[in-house]
Amino acid sequence: MSTPITKGIHHIGLTVSKLEESANFFTSLLGWKEVRRNEEYPAIYVSDGNIMVTL
Numbered sequence: 001m002s003t004p005i006t007k008g009i010h011h012i013g014l015t016v017s018k019l020e021e022s023a024n025f026f027t028s029l030l031g032w033k034e035v036r037r038n039e040e041y042p043a044i045y046v047s048d049g050n051i052m053v054t055l
Contacts, residue, residue: 013054019044022055 016022023044026032035045035052044055 009051011052011054016055019055026053026055 014022019042023034023046026046027034030048032046032048032053035047037044046053046055
């Protein structure tokens, strides 16, 4: 059996209809941290310390 050349996930981007509510789900319910915001895009970046999700 061969070893996979990938090492896991670093970053995932999700399109959401309610940006603030989606960020609140990750931070309040899942305990993730908000990393930064991009008001021009708009986007909120959240992370569990291993994976980053762009909302």
